[in-house]
Amino acid sequence: MTIPDYTLNDGNQLPAIGFGTYPLREETGTQALVSAIEIGYRLLDTAVNYQNEKEVGEAIRRSGVPREEIRVTSKIPGRHHGYDDAIASTHGSLDRLGLDYLDLHLIHWPNPSVGRFGEAWRALVDLREQGLVRSIGVSNFTEGFLERIIAETGVTPAVNQVELHPYFAQQELRAVHERLGIRTEAWSPMGKNPTPFHEAPVADAAERHGVTVGQVVLRWHVQLGSLAIPKSGSPERQRQNLDVFGFELTDDEMAAISGLTRPDGRRFDADPETYEEM
Numbered sequence: 001m002t003i004p005d006y007t008l009n010d011g012n013q014l015p016a017i018g019f020g021t022y023p024l025r026e027e028t029g030t031q032a033l034v035s036a037i038e039i040g041y042r043l044l045d046t047a048v049n050y051q052n053e054k055e056v057g058e059a060i061r062r063s064g065v066p067r068e069e070i071r072v073t074s075k076i077p078g079r080h081h082g083y084d085d086a087i088a089s090t091h092g093s094l095d096r097l098g099l100d101y102l103d104l105h106l107i108h109w110p111n112p113s114v115g116r117f118g119e120a121w122r123a124l125v126d127l128r129e130q131g132l133v134r135s136i137g138v139s140n141f142t143e144g145f146l147e148r149i150i151a152e153t154g155v156t157p158a159v160n161q162v163e164l165h166p167y168f169a170q171q172e173l174r175a176v177h178e179r180l181g182i183r184t185e186a187w188s189p190m191g192k193n194p195t196p197f198h199e200a201p202v203a204d205a206a207e208r209h210g211v212t213v214g215q216v217v218l219r220w221h222v223q224l225g226s227l228a229i230p231k232s233g234s235p236e237r238q239r240q241n242l243d244v245f246g247f248e249l250t251d252d253e254m255a256a257i258s259g260l261t262r263p264d265g266r267r268f269d270a271d272p273e274t275y276e277e278m
C-alpha cells in the first residue's frame with residue numbers, strides 16, 4: 001500500500017498515517033507491531049511512558065524492513081524536562097529501541113506547573129544538531145506555549161501532536177499550526193469515550209462510499225491535513241486504517257463531521273494548561 005508523505009518545515013518527510021502503539025506491550029504487543037509494519041505502516045509512535053520502546057525496536061528488527069525505511073517517534077516525559085534530563089532521556093529511549101537515531105522526538109506534555117519545557121526544547125534543538133534526532137516537535141502544546149519556545153530559540157517545532165477527532169476538530173489550533181508552519185499530528189484520532197462511529201455524518205458517509213466508519217474518520221483526517229496515528233491490535237483493522245486513499249469526502253461531508261459534539265458536551269480528554277503527565 002502506498003501512503004503519501006507530508007513534508008515538514010525542516011524538509012524531512014512523514015507518512016500521512018502512522019501507527020499508535022499505546023498500550024501494545026510484551027510479546028502480543030510486539031506481534032501487533034510486526035503485523036502493522038508488514039501491512040505497510042512506516043511511522044511508529046512510542047514514548048518513554050508507554051513502556052514499549054523495547055517492543056517497538058524488536059518489532060522493527062523482526063519485520064526485516066530496513067530501519068531507514070521506518071520512521072520512529074518517541075517522547076520526553078514530564079519528569080525529564082530539565083536540560084540534562086532531556087538529553088539523558090533521549091539516550092535512554094535510543095538504548096531501549098536499539099536505534100542510533102530517532103526520526104521524530106517530542107515533548108510529551110508541557111506540564112506548565114513544572115515550567116521547564118523550554119529547557120527540554122533547547123535539549124531537543126541540540127540533539128538534532130548532534131544527529132541523534134532527525135526532526136523535533138512537541139505534543140499537547142497550546143498557541144501560547146508554542147510561541148514561547150519559538151521566541152526563546154528561534155526554532156519552530158516540526159510537529160505538534162494533539163488530541164484531534166470528529167468530536168474535537170481543533171479548528172483554532174490547526175489555524176495556528178498553519179500560520180507557524182507546524183504539521184498537526186492527531187492522537188486518539190478515532191475519538192474515544194465514546195467513538196463518533198454511530199453519528200449520522202460518519203455512518204451515512206461510510207454507506208455512501210462503501211467503506212467502514214473508521215475509514216471515514218481517518219479519511220477526514222487526511223483531508224484536514226492531519227497526520228493520524230490510529231492504534232489497533234487487530235491486523236484486519238490495521239489494514240482498513242491504512243486503506244483510506246481510494247475515496248474522497250465531499251466538502252459537505254467534511255463540514256458535517258467537523259461539526260460533531262460529544263453527547264455529554266465534553267470537548268476534550270485532558271487540558272494541556274492543567275494536565276500533569278510525569
Ligand SMILES: NC(=O)c1ccc[n+]([C@@H]2O[C@H](COP(=O)([O-])OP(=O)(O)OC[C@H]3O[C@@H](n4cnc5c(N)ncnc54)[C@H](OP(=O)(O)O)[C@@H]3O)[C@@H](O)[C@H]2O)c1
Pocket residue numbers: 019020021022023045046108139140161162186187188189190191192212214215229230231232233234237240241
Ligand atoms: N501525545 C499524547 O499525549 C497521546 C495521548 C494519547 C495517545 N497518543 C498516541 O496516539 C495513539 C492513538 O491514540 P489512541 O490509541 O488513544 O486512540 P485511537 O487510535 O483513536 O483508538 C484506538 C482504539 O480504537 C480501536 N480501533 C482502531 N481502529 C479501529 C477501526 N477501524 N474500527 C473500530 N475501532 C478501531 C482500537 O481497538 P483495536 O485495537 O481492538 O482495533 C482501540 O481501542 C496512541 O496509541 C499513542 O501512540 C498520544
